[in-house]
Amino acid sequence: MREPIRHIVFDIGKVLIHYDPNLPYSRIIPDEAERRWFFDNVCTHDWNLEQDRGRGWAEAEAEVIARYPEREEQIRAFRLNWHEMVPYAYEDSVAIMKGLIDAGRDVTMLTNFAADTFRDARRMYPFLDLPRGVTVSGEIGLLKPDVAIYQRHAADFGLDPAASLFIDDVTVNVEGARAAGWQAVQFLGADKLRADLKDLGVEV
Incomplete structure (x- = not known):
């Protein structure tokens, strides 16, 4: 029996903002x-x-x-x-995140990102300040998909791993979250994310 989702954690690159070197x-x-x-x-x-x-x-x-x-x-x-x-945001998935926050859901972010470029991203995309907080790999010296970064995020933000949902575009990062005892889905677009959230009892 799955725990009901109480915490929703978003990756950023290729989930909320586009990235292509x-x-x-x-x-x-x-x-x-x-x-x-x-x-x-x-x-x-x-x-x-x-x-x-x-x-x-x-x-x-x-x-x-x-x-x-x-x-x-x-x-x-x-x-x-x-x-x-990082030329634009994925407005449809950003809208999902904003909707979850507006509905009173506990939303945080967990990202592999250099510390200084993340500061730049925050200036470019103010919606990155809307969630309750963020774990940035470059600030703590841990990387997805290492289980330790999920454990650190859960500890820092008071999350129950079994009641936490992680959303990431990379398969191994989704698997890392599951290895840490989280629920997780792979981001394949906003429509699929809406369907995945609904399947998990989270209305958006």
Whole structure:
């Protein structure tokens, strides 16, 4: 028997706001094959994830510039043009989140995000200040899908894991939440989220 949902926790990137590093880099590195090589070898997903874990940009840039000095300008462009990577919010899923808050639901956020870029995101998207609070990976040195970050969030915000629902677009992050004893659904669009919430007894 599932616990009724009392706490709803949103991921942010690709759930509430769009994220795509190709947006500025299609201008910076116009050739698609070269751009793909750059993201596969230079400013990789794993490299960027370390900033989400708390590594500062100066250290991150220095580490990869040492290996690819000829790419220095393109490497530094990642942070300089980060705002272009998050060009708009998903208004339909933001509306769901706002509706839950307006209905008196306990809503928080849990995100893999560098500390400084999250501050930028908050300035760009004021609705990120509407939930009761947020756990930002770069501020605490823990990353999804590690069980520890879900446990930390639950402890910090007084959540009962069994009565908590996590919403994330990435399968392994959903699985991490379940491993921590939470309920969780994968975000595949606002319509699916509405249906998932309804199935769990949460009206929106």
